[in-house]
Amino acid sequence: MHTDLVAALDIGGTKIAGALVDRQGRILDRAQRPTPAQEDGDTVMGAVDAVLGALSASPLWQRVGAVGIGSAGPVDASAGTVSPVNVPGWRDYPLVARVRAATGGLPVELIGDGVAITAAEHWQGAARGHDNALCMVVSTGVGGGLVLGGRLHPGPTGNAGHIGHISVDLDGDRCPCGTRGCVERIASGPNIARRALDNGWRPGPDGDTSAAAVAAAARAGDPVAVASFERAARALAAGIAATATLVEIDIAVIGGGVGKAGEVLFAPLRRALTEYATLSFVRRLAVAPAQMGTDAGLVGAAAAALARSEDPAVAGV
Amino acid sequence: MHTDLVAALDIGGTKIAGALVDRQGRILDRAQRPTPAQEDGDTVMGAVDAVLGALSASPLWQRVGAVGIGSAGPVDASAGTVSPVNVPGWRDYPLVARVRAATGGLPVELIGDGVAITAAEHWQGAARGHDNALCMVVSTGVGGGLVLGGRLHPGPTGNAGHIGHISVDLDGDRCPCGTRGCVERIASGPNIARRALDNGWRPGPDGDTSAAAVAAAARAGDPVAVASFERAARALAAGIAATATLVEIDIAVIGGGVGKAGEVLFAPLRRALTEYATLSFVRRLAVAPAQMGTDAGLVGAAAAALARSEDPAVAGV
Numbered sequence: 001m002h003t004d005l006v007a008a009l010d011i012g013g014t015k016i017a018g019a020l021v022d023r024q025g026r027i028l029d030r031a032q033r034p035t036p037a038q039e040d041g042d043t044v045m046g047a048v049d050a051v052l053g054a055l056s057a058s059p060l061w062q063r064v065g066a067v068g069i070g071s072a073g074p075v076d077a078s079a080g081t082v083s084p085v086n087v088p089g090w091r092d093y094p095l096v097a098r099v100r101a102a103t104g105g106l107p108v109e110l111i112g113d114g115v116a117i118t119a120a121e122h123w124q125g126a127a128r129g130h131d132n133a134l135c136m137v138v139s140t141g142v143g144g145g146l147v148l149g150g151r152l153h154p155g156p157t158g159n160a161g162h163i164g165h166i167s168v169d170l171d172g173d174r175c176p177c178g179t180r181g182c183v184e185r186i187a188s189g190p191n192i193a194r195r196a197l198d199n200g201w202r203p204g205p206d207g208d209t210s211a212a213a214v215a216a217a218a219r220a221g222d223p224v225a226v227a228s229f230e231r232a233a234r235a236l237a238a239g240i241a242a243t244a245t246l247v248e249i250d251i252a253v254i255g256g257g258v259g260k261a262g263e264v265l266f267a268p269l270r271r272a273l274t275e276y277a278t279l280s281f282v283r284r285l286a287v288a289p290a291q292m293g294t295d296a297g298l299v300g301a302a303a304a305a306l307a308r309s310e311d312p313a314v315a316g317v
Numbered sequence: 318m319h320t321d322l323v324a325a326l327d328i329g330g331t332k333i334a335g336a337l338v339d340r341q342g343r344i345l346d347r348a349q350r351p352t353p354a355q356e357d358g359d360t361v362m363g364a365v366d367a368v369l370g371a372l373s374a375s376p377l378w379q380r381v382g383a384v385g386i387g388s389a390g391p392v393d394a395s396a397g398t399v400s401p402v403n404v405p406g407w408r409d410y411p412l413v414a415r416v417r418a419a420t421g422g423l424p425v426e427l428i429g430d431g432v433a434i435t436a437a438e439h440w441q442g443a444a445r446g447h448d449n450a451l452c453m454v455v456s457t458g459v460g461g462g463l464v465l466g467g468r469l470h471p472g473p474t475g476n477a478g479h480i481g482h483i484s485v486d487l488d489g490d491r492c493p494c495g496t497r498g499c500v501e502r503i504a505s506g507p508n509i510a511r512r513a514l515d516n517g518w519r520p521g522p523d524g525d526t527s528a529a530a531v532a533a534a535a536r537a538g539d540p541v542a543v544a545s546f547e548r549a550a551r552a553l554a555a556g557i558a559a560t561a562t563l564v565e566i567d568i569a570v571i572g573g574g575v576g577k578a579g580e581v582l583f584a585p586l587r588r589a590l591t592e593y594a595t596l597s598f599v600r601r602l603a604v605a606p607a608q609m610g611t612d613a614g615l616v617g618a619a620a621a622a623l624a625r626s627e628d629p630a631v632a633g634v
Contacts, residue, residue, distance in 0.1 A: 074597045155565030157598040166559035167593055170485045170551055178595035242483035248472030276484055278495035280391045281474040
């Protein structure tokens, strides 16, 4: 029996995406369902089952040897459970056991969504060839993951690289997570927009108050919009520099909606990094925009499953 | 020929210590010289040569198979060079090549001093049995190192775990390293003492204005002294929580002079951790005082040399 493919699941608060992926990271088949995020846990699992059902109807399914899952967090890879903030019906939900059962006992690898994005950028994107990298998603929230010593570093529970919830302002505003001055509390899209509005920025005739609208205003020279992105850039720089100082990364890759703002974000970010990344071993740290598109979560989940199945020490675990 | 021993060097701004260490971490012989820290580079190297000369006079020397060096940083393990802040004569100084030459070509492993302390605490101290740990020295400065996945994580240049110079207060006071609001700028002994004095604390008749004197005053109930330790504890908590959130450690070990302050530090530190370490996967994080004494640097340098020589993939590198 050929088992040269893996099934990948990308589970978020809006949609559940699935794909069959080969060892080159090509997506050969795919399925998707909306996430019934406000329903009970079994209903949410029903959507996962529907995606798996659609995939297993493919003639390629018999070549699938493992399943990789990238899920909104927190996850607990050691317990095989997930507790996505935006899916209240799933708390310590035994997703790994359910997916294993639904696939006839295939090995299942679970990682957080930030870790999955990182696996994808390291395999095929902006972190390719970098043995020590931080990859981030800056959008509604701020997530991330780490590559250390040439390998994905999910940590024991699959949540490592959670840069959105480290404090860079210990007396700062309280984040919904409970901590003060989190990177996310300063640098996420909604916080960029909120800060611009609080300081007097007003949207155009279309009423668009998104971070993308603030970015457009900043590009047009609006000083309040510029200042809000500069503040976000400083928080990101402090967090990236902290990560580099702690684990010696040489590149930080930034994706997500805010990451697409371009030089409005990256120019002040590079300036701020010279202030916060000062020790000799972090001064060469580079920042780069993400290269993977919306399939990053699927490709990364596939990468994690393939990496696990290729490591003889843990094969089949 | 037996090569069951390693030679260890602990190089700081005050002294250069050396030892012959067996595979159980026992120190069988030792030598020490003051560091001529303000002299030129070759004079400093002369002190290292003197320590190695004294060790090599031991009948045990013929059993030495490798040398481990823990040095004040920054170091560059990939280049084999050191640039200790307090030893200006050494800038990108080729210490590894010099020690290799002085020992007839023995393999030499170089790590930062914070990483060395970590290796020792993980081998024989408070981090023993923990696969993911941060070990810190809080004294004149704040240093540290990481154990990830059961192994020391020195990083490519040997400086990983440099928690003293991550920013937890992005608008804070500037640290001599250039960054604002570093953990060290808030939590080191001199900064604890400075803050207490700035806020009106006055020393006793002996005129002692050290952090140890502030700790004694805090134990006696002086509110300004208590507040200065609480502020240090908050900065340490924010830094430790950031580390746990980024790489999933389950214990933080704190040594050094400030670490010896006991509950004056640890009680507010544990309270502050409940504020800054809020995500599910970091909530069980423990803090503990260091267990290794003044030989930690030597034992850790020996551990690094032994670990390297036992890893067949990198033996002799």
